Amino acid sequence: MAKSGVKVIARNKKALHDYHIEETYEAGIVLTGTEIKSIRQGRVNLRDSFARIEDGEVYLLNMHISPYEQGNRFNPDPTRTRKLLLHKEEIRKLIGLTRQKGYTLIPLDVHLRNGFAKVQLALAKGKKQYDKRADIAKRDAQREIERQLKERRFR
Numbered sequence: 001m002a003k004s005g006v007k008v009i010a011r012n013k014k015a016l017h018d019y020h021i022e023e024t025y026e027a028g029i030v031l032t033g034t035e036i037k038s039i040r041q042g043r044v045n046l047r048d049s050f051a052r053i054e055d056g057e058v059y060l061l062n063m064h065i066s067p068y069e070q071g072n073r074f075n076p077d078p079t080r081t082r083k084l085l086l087h088k089e090e091i092r093k094l095i096g097l098t099r100q101k102g103y104t105l106i107p108l109d110v111h112l113r114n115g116f117a118k119v120q121l122a123l124a125k126g127k128k129q130y131d132k133r134a135d136i137a138k139r140d141a142q143r144e145i146e147r148q149l150k151e152r153r154f155r
Contacts, residue, residue: 008111009039012046015106017132019124024108025094027058028085029117032076034068039117041068044110051084051105051121053095058084060107060119084119097123 015021031039038044043066051060060082067075086094097103108120127135 006111006113008109009042009117010044010046011109012049012107014047015108015122015124017127017135019104019106019122019126020131021108021122021124022097022103023123025086025090025121025123026113027119027121029060029110029119030083030085031117033074034071035065035076036117037068037071038065039110040112046107046110049107051107053091053098053105056091056095058086058091058094058105058121060084063107063110063119084121086121094123102126 045064045066047064049060049063051058053059062079063082064078066078094105098105102125104124104126106122106124108122110117110119112118
């Protein structure tokens with residue numbers, strides 16, 4: 001995700017905790033008015049957002065872009081539905097995959113590439129509670145191993 005010429009604006013940290021990520025796609029976002037200015041200021045929240053495919057097009061729902069301060073009455077609704085720009089083949093593939101039980105489209109991050117706002121979209125399957133506990137246990141065990149190795153190096 002840390003590519004050259006890319007500035008990450010917002011990350012959806014909860015997505016990695018709640019979902020198994022199968023595939024990722026980069027999509028452009030159709031913005032109106034002063035939304036790009038708010039994105040450049042980092043005023044984006046992806047917490048409860050998700051994507052849906054309707055009529056052969058992909059839409060991002062519940063992504064919150066705060067209104068631009070210097071904007072006026074023409075600022076759009078912060079949580080409006082935004083269209084995502086993907087290739088036709090990618091959309092057809094996603095239609096087939098999301099029809100399978102349990103798969104959903106989740107935004108992982110919003111970033112700027114060459115001045116254009118892009119979203120990293122993931123095809124994901126929801127984790128069960130025991131999967132989340134296993135991930136936490138694995139992370140804690142790895143942390144303990146690293147701590148022990150660090151102590152041994154300094155003895």
